[in-house]
Amino acid sequence: MCHPLRRPYLRVMLTKDARLLPHTACWFGVLSLLAVLCFHFPELLTSQEFRPVYTSGFARGLLLVGIIGAFVIGTLAVLAGQRRPIAFTGVVAATVAVLLGGSSIPLGEIEPTPWSLGVDWFILSLVFSALVFIPLERYLAHRPHPVLRRGWRTDVCYFFLSHVLVQLILIVVTTSTTTVAAAIAVDPVKELVVGLPLWLQVLLAVFVADLAQAVLHRAYHRVTSLWRFHAVHHSSRDLDWLAGSRVHLAETVLTRSIVLLPLMVLGFSTPAMNAYVIIVGLQAVVAHANIGVRFGWLEYLVVLPRYHHWHHARHVDYWDRNYAIHLPVVDMLMGSFKLPRDGSWPEEYGVLRLETVPEGIVEQHLMPFRGDRGYERHVA
Structure with a gap:
């Protein structure tokens, strides 16, 4: 008997783009790991100008959602047989994030530094831009193309570079x-x-x-x-x-x-x-x-x-x-x-x-x- 998640129509229900589910799990995991590192090294990895925009409670909540999302979506992708290595990468990254303290890492006073990287700016910008624009472009596109269209990896690298070096x-x-x-x-x-x-x-x-x-x-x-x-x-x-x-x-x-x-x-x-x-x-x-x-x-x-x-x-x-x-x-x-x-x-x-x-x-x-x-x- 065919496993329920392997039935073609259920796989289509999970995602219209077979690459989207495992890549989403991967990004949830990687971003969660980066967020945990921001909690461990806030002076080095968070932007001094951007810190006042959000609270540590908000960041912890978002981190928890990312970790849970990586485990849940990654598991679904693995069971559905969709690019398992990529989905598994997200699960592993989320596991490492949990082992490093997850959303319960204590955070003391952040000392001012002459310069720092904007990893926090990158994470929040990517997450909320994707949440707003991916659905809009999915349903209001003038020329439909996959979310993971050609060249997306290059553009994510540019997005990362411009935000981290802000x-x-x-x-x-x-x-x-x-x-x-x-x-x-x-x-x-x-x-x-x-x-x-x-x-x-x-x-x-x-x-x-x-x-x-x-x-x-x-x-x-x-x-x-x-x-x-x-x-x-x-x-x-x-x-x-x-x-x-x-x-x-x-x-x-x-x-x-x-x-x-x-x-x-x-x-x-x-x-x-x-x-x-x-x-x-x-x-x-x-x-x-x-x-x-x-x-x-x-x-x-x-x-x-x-x-x-x-x-x-x-x-x-x-x-x-x-x-x-x-x-x-x-x-x-x-x-x-x-x-x-x-x-x-x-x-x-x-x-x-x-x-x-x-x-x-x-x-x-x-x-x-x-x-x-x-x-x-x-x-x-």
Whole structure:
């Protein structure tokens, strides 16, 4: 008699993608293990700026859910015969997390440190982004593709790198802009800006930052040496909430420095700057999301998925269009606005010459320094 979990229709009920169940168990286990390490080494592994956002009780509860999830989902995947080694990895990682103390690890006062890794930022961002966007993209996708689509491993590596190194990136960006901003800032202008109502400061900050980013973005496309870095971001062949993380670290530092500079020169208040950081983080994810909803006139007011997807289109007519990340009016002012009125979406994404971008995060980080060449293992 066939085991109940081996019946085809029950396996389909468990998951539409046979890889999703074991990989979910694996990620639950690995993230749980990383969370336990954060409790053991909070000064080294947790971001000093991000710690005040959550409580230790919340973190313990989330860790307990992760451990239980790894055991339950991993067991189901093993019984269903779905990629058992991957599912078993998650169960083993969760077991190690329990042996290291699980959710009951005592946590004393965390001493301030000059720098630390943002493993906690990575865990919470990945978990809650996945919880929000995977269901949305599952049911509202304009072009359905598996959750574990091609290139997802590379994009998870970029997601990990950008979040874990968040404080280091912030230090480099702040250091590179503070001195310049202090030298060219005009005090009367700063006093005028900081005296504006907070809501107006936020709107103005979004516009100024978007204009600075769009000008630099155009340079990325038109200057060959800069394009080699930016081509990494455009190499994604499928767009979703995770694809926006594929950005070369050098581009991340340069873009954030150029965007931060005018905001510091004009003297926006700290609350306004913090609000902008939240907005840009959310909109960058939404703009790349695989959400095929028509937003009507809003698409001409705010950058939404269809607008930015056309910027990523593997189409020569859109290679030099739609640079804004917040406001389409910025592209209208720059003469780079282009959006089909018929509501259509791109048929294909990626760089025009696919063979010029290799696969994998290491090769892609080395690519800009190797000149214009082709690769045997490329993103096609």
